[in-house]
Amino acid sequence: MSFLNISHLEKSFGPTRVVKDFNLSVEKGEFISLLGPSGCGKTTVLRMVAGFEEPTSGAILISGKDVVKLRPNQRNIGMVFQSYALFPNLTVAQNVGFGLKVKGAGSAEIRTRVGEMLELIGLPDLGGRYPFQLSGGQQQRVALARALAPKPHMLLLDEPLSALDAKVRVSLRNEIRSIQKELGITTIFVTHDQEEALSMSDRIVVMHAGIAEQVGTPSDIYSRPATRFVAGFVGTLNTIEAEVLDSAIGRLRLAGVETILNRPVPDGTVTLGLRPEAVSLGQNGHDTAVTGTITEVDFLGSVIRLRADLGGQTIAFDTFNTPGTAPPTLGEKVVLGLRSADLLVIED
Structure with missing residues (x-):
């Protein structure tokens, strides 16, 4: 049996259902991200696992035991919040050791464990400081150490990086993942940032309107989206309408040229999805070539993002x-290469 099993979980606030028939199995040591826009229900799922919200219906099993009726302090779960939630009147060391003190650990045990945690988060010399004397990234590290100090069975993180600037966020997400792997602790991470989810997770749960639209590895979610919402929410996706000429083999007319998907498609007209990185300037051996006119050129540093009108x-x-090679200019006619294997049929 999986370490964490969530089955048919539902949560309503009055007449509003915010989580609908949510199901998820998590193996011990897995890093799972709940990804979705604001209001999709991801934080509510996390809070139900933590014990801060009671489900309207459904079961939450940890190591085979249903914990729905247990209080948060009875679940042996560590939680890191978006707002850090450090005690301003306690030093860093006192904050990290707070959970151990509540559990009745002795002062020597607390001192040893706090030292281990400060070493783990790379702040061994800052135990005597107060939260206001730390940067945002340092405060979040302390919040992480406090959650891990009592040796919880599971770690829950509720958008812990959203208040940090971009460079600190990238650095800290790498540290969190490294610490999680080192400890082997089962982790559920809530985020609306697709890059965070794709770079950190073993598996991702993409949520929309209270529903888990797709559960899969980062590669599955990005390369093989199961629904139109997932395809549009994760990464940048071109959507192109194509006329179906032979539905049995997926022969299509796309931007005036024919291509064959070699898989069945619905009759009529289909919507195709195509990632920008799957399009090449020039045919370059691709099986399909289309002609377009450059309408936009965006300089993004090492990469230039272009847009072309295909009729x-x-x-x-x-x-x-x-360097030394000028990109296409506005109004220039270009040939673009596509692979039929990269074209996704997007269904509702």
């Missing part, structure tokens, strides 16, 4: 910023 439909694609 009424727009497609975005990327090219490297190569």
Whole structure:
């Protein structure tokens, strides 16, 4: 049996259902991200696992035991909040050792464990400081150490990086993942940032309107989205309408040219999804070539994002910023190469 089993979980606030038939099994040591826009129900799921919200219905089993009726302090779960929630009147060391003190640990045990945690988060010499004397990234490290100090069975993180600037956020997410792997602790991470979820997770749960739309590895979620919402929410996606010429083999007319998907598609007209990085400037051996006119050029540093009009439909694609090679200019006619295998049929 999986370490954490969530089955048919529902939560309503009055007449509003915010979580709908949510199911998830998590193996011991896995890093799972709940990814979705604001209001999709991801934090509510986390709070139900932590014990801060009681489900309207459904079961939450940890190591085979249903914990729905247990209080948060009876579940042996560590939680890190978006707002740090450090005690301003306690030193860093006192904050980290707070959970151990509540559990009745002796002063020597607390001192040893606090030292271990401060070493783990890379702040061994800051135990005597107060939270206001730390940067935002340091405060979040202390919050993480406090959650881990009592040796919980599971770690829950509720958008812990959203209040930090971009460079600190990237650094800290790498540290969190490294610490999680080192400790082997089962972790559920809530975020609305797709890059965080894709870079940190073993598996991702993409949520929308209270529903788990897709559960899969980062590669599955990005490369093989199961629904239109997942395809549009995770990463940048071109959507192109194509006329179906033979539904049995997926022969289509796309931007005036024919291509074959070699898989069945619905009759009529289909919506295709295509990632910008799957489009090349020039055919370059790709099985399908379309002609377009450049309508936009965005300089993004090492990459240049271009958009081209394909006779009424727009497609975005990327090219490297190569010194000495000028990118296409506005109004220039270009040939773009596509692979039929990269075209996703997007269904509702």
